[in-house]
Amino acid sequence: MIFERLKxxxxxxxxxxxxxxPATKIIDDLGADSFxxxxxxxALEDEFGITIITDDVLKLKTIEDVLSIIKSKL
Incomplete structure (x- = not known):
């Protein structure tokens, strides 16, 4: 369910x-940039009602990383 919402x-x-x-790379595969x-x-904070701190953002390389952060905050 979390993955579907993230997707x-x-x-x-x-x-x-x-x-x-889960192995999809945020920058390389999705083409995400600093904007x-x-x-x-x-969008993640709004959807899941969580707060993601800067230290967590720096760890986000793949979709699996995003899922882990979301799960740890729920």
Whole structure:
């Protein structure tokens, strides 16, 4: 369920080829840049009712990392 909600957010904010998986890289595969990351973080915080701190943001390299952060905050 968390993955599906995350996928919905990613689909809304990024255009990417292939299938979104836990191994998908946020920068390399989704093409995220320094402007996209804050938008993604805000969308995640709104959707899941969590707060993601800067230290956590720096750890986000893959979708699995995002899932781990979300799960740790719920």
């Amino acid at each position: 919905s957010i990613v689909d809304e904010h990024f255009i990417y080829e292939g299938e979104l998986t 996209d990351i804050p938008v993604l973080i805000n």
